[in-house]
Amino acid sequence: MGTVILGTGSCLPERVVTNHDLAEIVETNDEWIRTRTGIKTRRIAAAGEETYRLAARAAEQALAMAGVAAADLDLIVVGTITSHMLMPSTACFVQKEIGATKAFAFDLNAACPGFLYGLDVADQYVRADPSRKILVIGAETLSTRTNWEDRNTCVLFGDGAGAAVVGGGPQGRGMVGSVLCSDGRLWSLLHMHAPVSNNADLEEPDHPGVHIIMEGREVFKYAVKAMETSISDLLHREGVSLDEIDLFIPHQANIRILNKLVERIGIPLEKVFINVEKYGNTSAASIPIALDEANRGGRLKPGNKLLICSFGGGFTWGASLINW
Numbered sequence: 001m002g003t004v005i006l007g008t009g010s011c012l013p014e015r016v017v018t019n020h021d022l023a024e025i026v027e028t029n030d031e032w033i034r035t036r037t038g039i040k041t042r043r044i045a046a047a048g049e050e051t052y053r054l055a056a057r058a059a060e061q062a063l064a065m066a067g068v069a070a071a072d073l074d075l076i077v078v079g080t081i082t083s084h085m086l087m088p089s090t091a092c093f094v095q096k097e098i099g100a101t102k103a104f105a106f107d108l109n110a111a112c113p114g115f116l117y118g119l120d121v122a123d124q125y126v127r128a129d130p131s132r133k134i135l136v137i138g139a140e141t142l143s144t145r146t147n148w149e150d151r152n153t154c155v156l157f158g159d160g161a162g163a164a165v166v167g168g169g170p171q172g173r174g175m176v177g178s179v180l181c182s183d184g185r186l187w188s189l190l191h192m193h194a195p196v197s198n199n200a201d202l203e204e205p206d207h208p209g210v211h212i213i214m215e216g217r218e219v220f221k222y223a224v225k226a227m228e229t230s231i232s233d234l235l236h237r238e239g240v241s242l243d244e245i246d247l248f249i250p251h252q253a254n255i256r257i258l259n260k261l262v263e264r265i266g267i268p269l270e271k272v273f274i275n276v277e278k279y280g281n282t283s284a285a286s287i288p289i290a291l292d293e294a295n296r297g298g299r300l301k302p303g304n305k306l307l308i309c310s311f312g313g314g315f316t317w318g319a320s321l322i323n324w
């Protein structure tokens, strides 16, 4: 049996924030943001649109497409770094919201690759018992953790959620495998403090607030190299050539990272799914939102080889290969 994606869904907040809107609150402009990041607009959650609510709406769409009832789910895994509470998890709130009474539920903090890590967790559970039905979600309200006075970061991020229902399917279809990596030594290049933390053993004595803090240039360099290496390791291990890939969905961080990665691995641009211009960087939600758009837009046909990859704070990164 294979571990297949039975349905996908996504949910974006309604409020669209343009680069011109941002130019009203920090010293920036549309041209700078577009040329440096490729981002034109992003969605920002309104009051009452917590991470779990976006996640639950994405989940309901994925369940409907899969033809799976929420009550039949065995597990809910949510990749997020922007839960509205530290406890309970966003996954428990999703469980309550959709009525998945049988499922156990937990969050997974792997920053931007949270959905990728979640898919791998689901793959292991389905391999152990192909009758299991698992909901994997990537959901964020990064706007709640953005420093709106820091033009270096506030132009990059957006809110949203994407979901996939995963279960057993025919042999030869579904998850082929993943390469997942982390390097905690590089934590300080991209991080966000907890609301209260004892920093006695860290290098930053002053608590800078619960905001995303980033060394943009360093992150850029590591992101491209790390994603490139994980893709080549994965394809080499699975004996698949790049020519065989039908669709590549990279983490939608920014267009320059994407272009550099695409150039380094040498995949034709028409095989790359890009929507960063609409939503900005939605961290763990970026891949499942793109996956849902690709799926609903008819970009994925049965038998297609789909490659996904991501990189984020930790550092964490990886790539997965799926026979659609």
Ligand code: ACO
Residues within 6 Å of the ligand: 027, 028, 029, 032, 033, 036, 037, 112, 151, 152, 153, 155, 156, 190, 214, 215, 216, 217, 219, 220, 223, 251, 253, 254, 256, 257, 281, 283, 311, 312, 313
């Ligand atoms: N508007 C106008 N000017 C700006 C802005 C802004 N929003 N932000 C920075 N600048 C200025 C800087 O102050 C600097 O001015 P100076 O030369 O007078 O000092 C100048 O623009 C250049 O700044 P750099 O930081 O060197 O700009 P760079 O070309 O590196 O682009 C960026 C910055 C877009 C953040 C880039 O480093 C990048 O893409 N990094 C990757 C980071 C990323 O995507 N992180 C997301 C999280 S990780 C992930 O998801 C992979």
